[in-house]
Amino acid sequence: MSLSAARPLDPWRWLGLTSLQCVILTLLFGAPMRVFGLQLPEPVFAMIPAFAWAVIRPSIIAPFALLFIGAFTDIFWGSPVGLWSLSLLVAYGTVLIMRNMLVGQSRPMMWAWFAVACAIAELAGFLFTRLDAQASPSLVAVFWQFLATILLYPFAHRLIDRFEDADVRFR
Amino acid sequence: MALRDSPFGELKVPLALTAAVALLVAVVVAVALLLSDRRETFQTEAYGVTRQVGDAVAVPVSGAIAAPGRWGGVGLENLRGYFFAVSENRRLKADLKEARQWRDVAIALRDTNERYKTLLGLKTEPPIPMVAARTVTDSRGPFANTRLANAGKEKGVKAGNPVMSENGLVGRIIGVTTGASRILLLTDVASRTPVMIDRTNARAILTGDGGPNPKLDYLRGQNPVKDGDRVLTSGDGGVLPRGLPVGTAVKGLDGRWRVVLASDSAPIDFVRILLFQDFSQLANAKELDQMTTPPPSSGSASIGLVNPPPAAPPPATPAPTVKPAALVAKPPSPSPKPAIASSGTKPAATGPRLATTRPAPARKPVTPGAAPVAQAPIAAPPAPVDAEIPH
Numbered sequence: 001m002s003l004s005a006a007r008p009l010d011p012w013r014w015l016g017l018t019s020l021q022c023v024i025l026t027l028l029f030g031a032p033m034r035v036f037g038l039q040l041p042e043p044v045f046a047m048i049p050a051f052a053w054a055v056i057r058p059s060i061i062a063p064f065a066l067l068f069i070g071a072f073t074d075i076f077w078g079s080p081v082g083l084w085s086l087s088l089l090v091a092y093g094t095v096l097i098m099r100n101m102l103v104g105q106s107r108p109m110m111w112a113w114f115a116v117a118c119a120i121a122e123l124a125g126f127l128f129t130r131l132d133a134q135a136s137p138s139l140v141a142v143f144w145q146f147l148a149t150i151l152l153y154p155f156a157h158r159l160i161d162r163f164e165d166a167d168v169r170f171r
Numbered sequence: 172m173a174l175r176d177s178p179f180g181e182l183k184v185p186l187a188l189t190a191a192v193a194l195l196v197a198v199v200v201a202v203a204l205l206l207s208d209r210r211e212t213f214q215t216e217a218y219g220v221t222r223q224v225g226d227a228v229a230v231p232v233s234g235a236i237a238a239p240g241r242w243g244g245v246g247l248e249n250l251r252g253y254f255f256a257v258s259e260n261r262r263l264k265a266d267l268k269e270a271r272q273w274r275d276v277a278i279a280l281r282d283t284n285e286r287y288k289t290l291l292g293l294k295t296e297p298p299i300p301m302v303a304a305r306t307v308t309d310s311r312g313p314f315a316n317t318r319l320a321n322a323g324k325e326k327g328v329k330a331g332n333p334v335m336s337e338n339g340l341v342g343r344i345i346g347v348t349t350g351a352s353r354i355l356l357l358t359d360v361a362s363r364t365p366v367m368i369d370r371t372n373a374r375a376i377l378t379g380d381g382g383p384n385p386k387l388d389y390l391r392g393q394n395p396v397k398d399g400d401r402v403l404t405s406g407d408g409g410v411l412p413r414g415l416p417v418g419t420a421v422k423g424l425d426g427r428w429r430v431v432l433a434s435d436s437a438p439i440d441f442v443r444i445l446l447f448q449d450f451s452q453l454a455n456a457k458e459l460d461q462m463t464t465p466p467p468s469s470g471s472a473s474i475g476l477v478n479p480p481p482a483a484p485p486p487a488t489p490a491p492t493v494k495p496a497a498l499v500a501k502p503p504s505p506s507p508k509p510a511i512a513s514s515g516t517k518p519a520a521t522g523p524r525l526a527t528t529r530p531a532p533a534r535k536p537v538t539p540g541a542a543p544v545a546q547a548p549i550a551a552p553p554a555p556v557d558a559e560i561p562h
Contacts, residue, residue, distance in 0.1 A: 027229075027232065027233060027236055028236060030233060030236075030308040030309060030310060031233065031236050031237040031240055031307075031308070031309070032237060032306050032307070032308065032309035032318065032438070032439065032440065033237070033240045033244075033309075034438050039309075039311055040311075042310065042311050042312045044312075058186055058187045058190035058191075059190055059193075060186075060189050060190055060193040061193075062190075062193075063190075063193045063194040063196075063197035063198075064193065064197055066197065067197045067200060067201055070201065071204065072225075074315075075221065075222055075225040075226075075229075076225065076229060076308070076310070077310035077312060077314075077315045077317065078310055078315045078316075078317030078319075078345075078353055078355070079310070079312075079314050079315030079317075080205055080208040081204045081205070081207075081208045081219075081221070081222070082201045082202065082203070082204030082205030082206075082207075082208060083205060083314060083315075085197075085200075085201035085204065085205075086198065086201040086202060086205055089194065089197055089198050089201055090198075092194070093194055093198070096190070096191075096194070122313075125313075125314050126313075126314075128205065129313075129314045129360055132205065132208075133360045133361045135360050135361070135378065135380065136360075136380065137313040137314055137360045137380055137381040138313060138380040138381045138382035140382055141312070141313035141380070141381040141382045142313040142381070144313075145312050145313055
């Protein structure tokens with residue numbers, strides 16, 4: 001394959017900047033705020049790159065970027081270090097394997113696949129927590145976080161739209 | 172040497188394969204991180220330098236991020252106070268009327284309590300010093316329920332210290348660094364708290380599961396709890412003091428007993444970190460190790476004496492008619508059982524007395540050796556000179 005038609009992606013633009021945005025959004029939503037007596041939801045912003053990066057193209061840096069975002073999330077949220085790193089990587093790996101099937105599908109279908117990826121990450125988190133703490137997390141709490149996370153798909157869609165055609169080798 | 176000239180210049184590896192290898196390496200690193208994590212232990216070292224640095228950085232950053240929300244909340248509260256001043260005034264007057272009645276009851280009970288303590292020579296728990304702090308982050312997901320407070324090592328906070336809001340117990344400290352401490356909330360999946368039901372004294376373990384209402388596990392006895400029962404800390408295990416309010420018991424949708432946390436009734440913005448040390452931590456182990464055994468010459472006459480008077484010379488010939496029981500000092504008051512039984516109710520939960528003043532910020536951490544002297548700001552009840560409670 002000739003590289004003449006390829007336009008290599010700038011890692012900073014599609015990996016670095018997205019990672020930074022995830023970190024900032026996680027910090028913002030970590031503020032102890034209540035609206036009308038109700039707590040803010042706690043979506044997993046790192047699911048946006050975990051899904052979008054796998055759909056855009058395979059990458060060597062992406063898994064390590066997810067490892068970093070997951071570790072940051074764990075340290076900031078106070079969960080066991082490695083929990084979200086591993087959960088995100090499991091979801092990323094699954095989407096990467098299914099990539100040929102996902103690419104080019106309609107927006108609602110991609111939203112459904114994003115929900116599947118989120119469910120995989122939440123299930124992985126549930127199982128790892130069960131093993132680590134010897135106790136089952138509340139399924140209702142898991143569901144609320146899942147629900148808050150799948151609402152973030154429009155951001156993942158925007159990321160995919162922006163970089164999907166950047167590298168023609170993986171179209 | 173340029174890449175083109177190197178022997179590996181012509182080596183071509185499929186990107187998909189290298190990406191898969193990278194993913195595998197990242198997974199191995201993540202598994203190693205997860206296996207090495209020990210966040211819920213009481214060991215300060217287990218918290219790790221990475222977490223300590225992360226917390227120290229997160230406190231000022233999150234404090235700045237949360238500031239607009241905090242100011243907005245204060246502004247809204249002021250606005251509400253202005254518009255609802257009349258109804259608030261009526262409500263406060265009603266509360267004050269009720270509180271005055273309770274004050275009279277409390278004064279009478281305090282007086283009775285002091286008399287009982289004096290009569291029994293009871294040694295109550297010393298007051299617990301506290302540190303006030305503000306929470307700057309809040310994680311509320313299913314796998315982690317923690318908060319960061321802006322008080323740390325410099326104020327004497329240690330891993331294991333209980334944390335309270337103005338309404339009830341919030342959790343305990345699991346990690347401390349300079350200027351920050353991590354609070355493990357009662358709702359966290361790793362949280363286990365020994366509690367008791369105030370009405371029946373039944374013991375249970377409060378187990379968090381990431382939801383808003385933690386479960387009551389290991390309840391024993393027949394009908395030990397019913398809807399609306401108050402749940403307090405039991406003090407079992409010595410990690411938390413006895414009698415801190417936790418919440419009220421409710422039957423969950425899954426048929427299990429759960430607790431509506433008292434601390435949930437208002438936003439947890441400011442918290443009190445209790446610098447609590449249990450009795451085993453306060454005991455001077457060195458002094459106990461050096462305790463001398465009574466001389467063998469005292470014979471049977473010294474049985475039951477806790478501290479034989481050194482000034483009294485041993486009798487040349489021990490009197491055989493003196494019974495050992497006569498030498499055991501007894502309190503002059505009636506035995507504790509009738510006193511408690513006469514009240515007609517179960518013994519009330521003796522909650523710890525919280526110090527009302529905030530310690531100075533530069534206060535040094537209390538070392539276990541110095542604690543018994545430093546943390547006894549009130550005089551012990553005036554017990555009779557020769558009174559000793561037989562254990």
